[in-house]
Amino acid sequence: MLLVPCRACGHQVDTFFVTCPGCRATNPGHKMSKQQAGLSVLLIQLIVGLVLGVGVCIYAWNTV
Numbered sequence: 001m002l003l004v005p006c007r008a009c010g011h012q013v014d015t016f017f018v019t020c021p022g023c024r025a026t027n028p029g030h031k032m033s034k035q036q037a038g039l040s041v042l043l044i045q046l047i048v049g050l051v052l053g054v055g056v057c058i059y060a061w062n063t064v
């Protein structure tokens with residue numbers, strides 16, 4: 001038995017529950033699918049890369 005917060009309402013639910021007893025959300029113990037998780041990781045990497053790139057550009061611009 002593993003209790004996790006419901007992805008919709010935060011109610012503590014068992015990972016085996018099909019519906020949340022609090023808000024009736026389906027699969028409350030499952031957060032994102034692997035595809036969605038991979039996509040969000042990719043997005044974060046993209047944002048971090050962009051911020052770093054812009055930061056380096058500004059730094060280079062200021063030192064010239």
Ligand SMILES: [Zn+2]
Pocket residue numbers: 006007008009010011020021022023024025028
């Ligand atoms: Zn819920």
